[in-house]
Amino acid sequence: MKTPRIRPAARHEETGMPTVPEIRIRRRGDLRPDGRFVLYWMTAARRTRSNFGLQRALELAESMDRPLVVLEALRSGYRWASDRLHAFVLQGMRDNAEDFADSGVLYRPYVEPEHGAGKGLLAALAADACAVVTDDFPCFFLPRMLRAAGPAIPGRLELVDSNGLLPLRAADKSFPSAYAFRRFLHKNLQPHLHQPPRVDPLSRAAIPSAEALDPAIDARWPAPSAELLAAAPDALAALPIDHRVAPAPIDGGPHAAERALGTFISERLARYGERNQPQVEASSGLSPYLHFGHVSSHQVLDVLARREDWSVDALPDSGNGARAGWWQMSAESESFLDQLVTWRELGFVMCSQREDYDRYESLPEWARDTLESHANDPREHVYELEALEQADTHDELWNAAQNQLVAEGRMHNYLRMLWGKKILEWSPGPREALDVMIELNNKYALDGRDPNSYSGIFWCLGRYDRAWGPERPIFGKVRYMSSQNTARKLRVRDYVQRWNDAGLFASR
Ligand SMILES: Cc1cc2nc3c(=O)[nH]c(=O)nc-3n(C[C@H](O)[C@H](O)[C@H](O)COP(=O)(O)OP(=O)(O)OC[C@H]3O[C@@H](n4cnc5c(N)ncnc54)[C@H](O)[C@@H]3O)c2cc1C
Known part of the structure; x- marks a missing residue:
C-alpha cells in the first residue's frame, strides 16, 4: 500500500457539524487564522455540483468566515497534452465560470501559455490562504503534482476524495477480480450511500463574497481569454501542446455531461443490454465526463434513482457478489451500475x-508467467507503433476501431477489448504491447489517463481475469479474442465501412 503523505483526518474540530465524511479527507498542517480566504484547488472534480472537495472548502470558509477562491488550472507540459484534451477541459472551465458567477465565490481559471509558466501561482495564492483544499485523485500525474506542490502550501492542506460511491480508503487492499470487489461492495457500500455530497453546495454557502485577487497575481498569471475558454482554434494553436490530435466531436464540461446523462437515461438505458453491438448506441458515453470530473457517479445514481423510484433504503446490507439483484433496480440499471460502480x-x-x-x-503472477513463456513465440504479423497508430494493419475491423479512436476520441467498448488483444498478438512481446496500448489509448481517448484506462489495458493482459484453456501461442493462458469471432458474433459490416472510409487514417 502507498504510504499516505497526509494523515487521515481524525475529526472536523473546526466546523462542529461536518458534512463531508471523514473517510474522504486526508489533511496535514494547521489552519492559518490570518489567511484572507480558503483556496480550493480544483484538479480532478472539475464541477460545481455533487463535489465533496468544493463542499469541504465551503465548509471551511464558512467556519472561518472567509471567502472562497477556486483555482482551476490547466498545465501544458503533461504527457499527451493536445488540442483534444485541452478543448474538453476548457469547455468545462467555461461552464464552471458560468456556474460560479454570482455565487460570491471567486473562480479563477488559468491556462499555461507555455511550459512552466504556471509555476508559482499556487504558492502565491496559498500564501494568503487559511487552508488549501484539493482533489484526491489516485492516478496519472496528479499524485506526483500534489507531492511536488505540498511544500509550497503553508499550513493546512486537505485532500478530498470525490472519486466514487465508495470512499477510496474504505478498502485497504486491491482486488484480484470484479467478483471479489463486488462481494466487498455488497458488504460495505451501503452506509456510504447514506452520505452523498450536496447536489448544489453553492446554494447553501453562507460565506463572505470574495474580492478581486492581488493585481500582481493577475498580471503575472493572466486569466484565459474568452477565445481560449471557448477552445477557439486560433487560441488552441498558440499553446505548446500536440496540435495533431484534434478536438473531438463532442463537447466537454459539466453542462454537456448533464445533457449526456439525461439523454442516456431517457433514450438509451432501456437498450443497455444491446451495447455490445457496434452499430447500436446503447452505452452512456459518460466516461470522458467522469474522467475529467465533469460529472460524478453520485449524480448518475441520483438520476437513476428517480427513473427507478428507488431509495438507498431498498439496499440490503450484504450480498453474495452476484452481478444482478443487489441494487433492486431494473435489469438494465443493474447492469449499468455494475460497470459504473463495480x-x-x-x-x-x-x-x-x-x-x-x-x-x-x-500483472498477476499467473499472467506474467504464461505471457513470458510465450514471449518468443513466432508472430504472423508484427506491427510497430506507427503502423498501429495509422490503422495500417491487415485487419479491417481493427483498423476501423483504431480510426474511430483517432477521429472521435472514443472506441466502442467491445471493440476496445479486441483492439487490445490484437495489439498483444501483433507486438514483439507483452511488454511492448503494454507500452503501445498505453500510448495510443492515453493519447487519443478522451477518457484515457484514468484508473479505467489501466483496468482495460491490463485486463487485455490478464488482470482481473483467470487463466483460460486451451493454452495458445503468444497468449498462453490469457483470454484470447479473434476478429473473425467478433465479426461472427456482432454485426460489424456498417461499422467497418464507416470507419475505414471516414477515419483520419483511412485503411489502405
Ligand atoms: C483496452 C481497453 C482500454 C480502456 N480504456 C479506458 C479508458 O481509458 N477510460 C475508461 O474510462 N475506460 C476504459 N476502458 C473501459 C471501457 O471500455 C469504457 O469505460 C467504456 O467503454 C466507456 O464507455 P461508456 O461511458 O459509454 O460506458 P458505459 O457502458 O455507459 O459504462 C458507464 C461507466 O462505467 C465505467 N465502465 C464501463 N465499462 C468499464 C470497464 N470495462 N472497466 C472499467 N470501467 C468501466 C466507465 O466509467 C463508464 O463511463 C477500456 C477498456 C479496454 C478493454
Whole structure:
C-alpha cells in the first residue's frame, strides 16, 4: 500500500457539524487564522455540483468566515497534452465560470501559455490562504503534482476524495477480480450511500463574497481569454501542446455531461443490454465526463434513482457478489451500475493501493508467467507503433476501431477489448504491447489517463481475469479474442465501412 503523505483526518474540530465524511479527507498542517480566504484547488472534480472537495472548502470558509477562491488550472507540459484534451477541459472551465458567477465565490481559471509558466501561482495564492483544499485523485500525474506542490502550501492542506460511491480508503487492499470487489461492495457500500455530497453546495454557502485577487497575481498569471475558454482554434494553436490530435466531436464540461446523462437515461438505458453491438448506441458515453470530473457517479445514481423510484433504503446490507439483484433496480440499471460502480471503482481502488498500477510487474503472477513463456513465440504479423497508430494493419475491423479512436476520441467498448488483444498478438512481446496500448489509448481517448484506462489495458493482459484453456501461442493462458469471432458474433459490416472510409487514417 502507498504510504499516505497526509494523515487521515481524525475529526472536523473546526466546523462542529461536518458534512463531508471523514473517510474522504486526508489533511496535514494547521489552519492559518490570518489567511484572507480558503483556496480550493480544483484538479480532478472539475464541477460545481455533487463535489465533496468544493463542499469541504465551503465548509471551511464558512467556519472561518472567509471567502472562497477556486483555482482551476490547466498545465501544458503533461504527457499527451493536445488540442483534444485541452478543448474538453476548457469547455468545462467555461461552464464552471458560468456556474460560479454570482455565487460570491471567486473562480479563477488559468491556462499555461507555455511550459512552466504556471509555476508559482499556487504558492502565491496559498500564501494568503487559511487552508488549501484539493482533489484526491489516485492516478496519472496528479499524485506526483500534489507531492511536488505540498511544500509550497503553508499550513493546512486537505485532500478530498470525490472519486466514487465508495470512499477510496474504505478498502485497504486491491482486488484480484470484479467478483471479489463486488462481494466487498455488497458488504460495505451501503452506509456510504447514506452520505452523498450536496447536489448544489453553492446554494447553501453562507460565506463572505470574495474580492478581486492581488493585481500582481493577475498580471503575472493572466486569466484565459474568452477565445481560449471557448477552445477557439486560433487560441488552441498558440499553446505548446500536440496540435495533431484534434478536438473531438463532442463537447466537454459539466453542462454537456448533464445533457449526456439525461439523454442516456431517457433514450438509451432501456437498450443497455444491446451495447455490445457496434452499430447500436446503447452505452452512456459518460466516461470522458467522469474522467475529467465533469460529472460524478453520485449524480448518475441520483438520476437513476428517480427513473427507478428507488431509495438507498431498498439496499440490503450484504450480498453474495452476484452481478444482478443487489441494487433492486431494473435489469438494465443493474447492469449499468455494475460497470459504473463495480468495474470503475475497482480500478480506482487499484490505483490508490498500488503505485505500480501502470507497470507490467503489477500483472498477476499467473499472467506474467504464461505471457513470458510465450514471449518468443513466432508472430504472423508484427506491427510497430506507427503502423498501429495509422490503422495500417491487415485487419479491417481493427483498423476501423483504431480510426474511430483517432477521429472521435472514443472506441466502442467491445471493440476496445479486441483492439487490445490484437495489439498483444501483433507486438514483439507483452511488454511492448503494454507500452503501445498505453500510448495510443492515453493519447487519443478522451477518457484515457484514468484508473479505467489501466483496468482495460491490463485486463487485455490478464488482470482481473483467470487463466483460460486451451493454452495458445503468444497468449498462453490469457483470454484470447479473434476478429473473425467478433465479426461472427456482432454485426460489424456498417461499422467497418464507416470507419475505414471516414477515419483520419483511412485503411489502405
Ligand atoms: C483496452 C481497453 C482500454 C480502456 N480504456 C479506458 C479508458 O481509458 N477510460 C475508461 O474510462 N475506460 C476504459 N476502458 C473501459 C471501457 O471500455 C469504457 O469505460 C467504456 O467503454 C466507456 O464507455 P461508456 O461511458 O459509454 O460506458 P458505459 O457502458 O455507459 O459504462 C458507464 C461507466 O462505467 C465505467 N465502465 C464501463 N465499462 C468499464 C470497464 N470495462 N472497466 C472499467 N470501467 C468501466 C466507465 O466509467 C463508464 O463511463 C477500456 C477498456 C479496454 C478493454
